[in-house]
Amino acid sequence: MKFQILQEKLKEGLSIIERVVSRSLTLPILNNVLIEAGKNFLCLSSTDLEIGIKWWALTKTEKEGSITVPSKLLSGFVGLLPNKKIEAGALKNDFFSIECEECKTKIKGLSAEEFPLIPKVSKEEFISVKSSEFCRNLAQIADIPALSATRPEISGIYFSFQKNQIISASTDSFRLGEKKMTPLKSSLLSPKTLIVPQKTIKEVINIFGIKETELKIYFSPNQIMFESLMQETDHPEVQLVSRLIEGSYPNYQEIIPKKFTTKLILNKEEFLAQLKQASLFSSKTGEIKLKREDSRVEILSQNTELGEHESFIYSKIEGEKFEISFNHRFLSDGISKTKSEDISLELNGDSGPGVVRSPGDDSYTYVVMPIKGN
Amino acid sequence: MKFQILQEKLKEGLSIIERVVSRSLTLPILNNVLIEAGKNFLCLSSTDLEIGIKWWALTKTEKEGSITVPSKLLSGFVGLLPNKKIEAGALKNDFFSIECEECKTKIKGLSAEEFPLIPKVSKEEFISVKSSEFCRNLAQIADIPALSATRPEISGIYFSFQKNQIISASTDSFRLGEKKMTPLKSSLLSPKTLIVPQKTIKEVINIFGIKETELKIYFSPNQIMFESLMQETDHPEVQLVSRLIEGSYPNYQEIIPKKFTTKLILNKEEFLAQLKQASLFSSKTGEIKLKREDSRVEILSQNTELGEHESFIYSKIEGEKFEISFNHRFLSDGISKTKSEDISLELNGDSGPGVVRSPGDDSYTYVVMPIKGN
Incomplete structure (x- = not known):
């Protein structure tokens, strides 16, 4: 095997490939990347037996062939080389050789024959x-x-x-x-x-x-x-x-509520900031309480060991009064993943699930169960 | 105790103070910051009994007093507040209260009397x-x-x-x-x-x-x-x-050699890059070998499990031939801390200490022992 490739290109491929390399002690070949130099293409493969990845690049191949090499070592080493032409090859199927500028390196490898097959997937549909x-x-x-x-x-x-x-x-x-x-x-x-x-x-x-x-x-x-x-x-x-x-x-x-008893429209960043402040004083269950206070929502948290916190956020409120507890992380997670400036939070009584959406966009729905029994 | 301070100022002080807060289970007060509101100054203190830090800021104090509060909690919380005026105070020496914009918070504290004294140091000299x-x-x-x-x-x-x-x-x-x-x-x-x-x-x-x-x-x-x-x-x-x-x-x-048998002048970044490449193939002792090769230095490393590496770097060389091994990290550490583009490396035979300096600057001297017995 003998081929030429730019350092930057090889580095790009290795950074993709090494994502699924496992650190397997029982099957050391899974730590390796399979390097195959074909007529016009270089192919790198890795697998952890659940996920397999293949990556191709155009190369100048002088001699076709294949070998497997420890993935982290190769990736770490190639990352340290300058962005110049690399001359790579295999020596007796045992060593992968790299020459780049003023350096010459041999990395100990394993035969390509031992590398597990990555399943083929039909291209019919x-x-x-x-x-x-x-x-x-x-x-x-x-x-x-x-x-x-x-x-x-x-x-x-x-x-x-x-x-x-x-x-x-x-x-x-x-x-x-x-x-x-x-x-x-x-x-x-x-x-x-x-x-x-x-x-x-x-x-x-x-x-x-x-x-x-x-x-x-x-x-x-x-x-x-x-x-x-x-x-x-x-x-x-x-x-x-x-x-x-x-x-x-x-x-x-079945779990996504079809209607609501109260609907809040809140500024996303402001609400997230207040939830984060409140989270520092939440109990072990991560509980924070939301409560209607005129045209505002009151956010409350309390921890006997640390102290207590209350804050207020202005909100468009439609529907009934409410007093409901959520795990702060579960509520914040769903809100932070919306892509809008404001978010809507629909409530279903004081013990029904809450629903987070971006107003006017029904592509994303996030349902969060309240903490009951206060 | 009652005082006013800008969030940004308090955050700055806490970020300094919390550096020496310990996580002590036996002496919980060491987890706390001591907050003292004097007539014109707020003073924050922390100690881990080895290091003590005090920080002062100008404040508007309405009522003097002191309390201690868990440092990480206070610092984390203040960091989440907007950069607005904070009204702070103590409630019955048990709670530290913070009001900022739309939020009210009480943090459980401990009495200031229990806080260890930070030693006084004489200002004579x-x-x-x-x-x-x-x-x-x-x-x-x-x-x-x-x-x-x-x-x-x-x-x-x-x-x-x-x-x-x-x-x-x-x-x-x-x-x-x-x-x-x-x-x-x-x-x-x-x-x-x-x-x-x-x-x-x-x-x-x-x-x-x-x-x-x-x-x-x-x-x-x-x-x-x-x-x-x-x-x-x-x-x-x-x-x-x-x-x-x-x-x-x-x-x-006594350890710093007074003379040398060989002196190399090397480009710092290039030499460091080559040492890093070589380090991936060094043995368990971190050994890499340096050797004179005409007007170049050859860098060699070898590991029976991983492979081997050689590279060359051009150098001004003055003095005798050499072949010497160093731990790559110890050598790189000293070189990376120089402040010049080129570095000088003085050698004393194949088993004497090496000396790293910036050419023309004798304020910094780094001595590294070689790995002997090859």
């Missing part, structure tokens, strides 16, 4: 989205799931891919987020309903969130694949393949 | 320096000491304060740094030789390093005090009092 916009949308609900051994299905993010709509949702049983989006293109023959691991979605956001390209999504019965293409070619640049979570997602639509 | 310059100078050697239970004296930083010169030095027995400075003013009757804890010097750098004022240093037999004044007044703004380390500092001057 796809749906596509604008990469950065899709990732910004997903980021609104991607932090909600909590790892749950007893209910693995809610540790992932629910998707319903339909011809003209994508619905995503997540919950940790204390709160629920839903985000609706419109696809760019679609060749779906039937809707796809599936649960994607949270880690996968976080990596999708990290890798594809900075790209202003089209992001194609493909489906297999147990796998999903996200793919972006190289600029001005049909050749893939990045493919991320992930397993899906088995099981059926709870019928979460 | 002093030496003064330019605050930010003094801190930049100390930063060149402040990271060197290592905590040592068996040799507590080298876990601190050595000072010799003389009428016309300040000499500071530190070592961890593998390397040694010395920095000489010129004082601004001095009323010293006799030279003062003492050892200051590393933590104290790090806090001095953090607190006084951003100030362009005069920094006065006072001495007691077992304490040292650093003091800056409020702008355009004679009133102290910050006082930091620290205990000293007992014992006598090793006669380190």
